Amino acid sequence: MDDYRQQQIDVLKEAVPYSEKLIGAIEKVSEELAGVPFPETHDAVNVIIEGLNWLFEVYNGTKDIIEAGAVDEKEANEGVKELSEALSVNDDVAVSKALVRLSTFVKQLHDAGSRLINE
Numbered sequence: 001m002d003d004y005r006q007q008q009i010d011v012l013k014e015a016v017p018y019s020e021k022l023i024g025a026i027e028k029v030s031e032e033l034a035g036v037p038f039p040e041t042h043d044a045v046n047v048i049i050e051g052l053n054w055l056f057e058v059y060n061g062t063k064d065i066i067e068a069g070a071v072d073e074k075e076a077n078e079g080v081k082e083l084s085e086a087l088s089v090n091d092d093v094a095v096s097k098a099l100v101r102l103s104t105f106v107k108q109l110h111d112a113g114s115r116l117i118n119e
Helices: 004-035 041-062 072-087 093-116
Strands: none
Touching: 004 041, 004 093, 041 072, 041 093, 072 093
């Protein structure tokens, strides 16, 4: 295995367990946003966004080794656009929906990464 591919696998080994935690956080925060948010809920949204940004970086750096079609880039990009719009108008319910939509990207990356690191 060449050095660059090994680096890609190594970053996926970090991203896979992280994505599991992020999925749980998205589910919890989305429920709060759709109902009655706690004072710390909006801080949690910011942390989730940082995590999503990192996973997008991971994906962009590894997509050449991830099986074609395993991650729906168009859907992920639409989710980012939806989240950006929801945040710009401070609509908690719309932020919740966008995060749920983006959790699909996180799950897809998790599954594709898991297959690669377990080969």
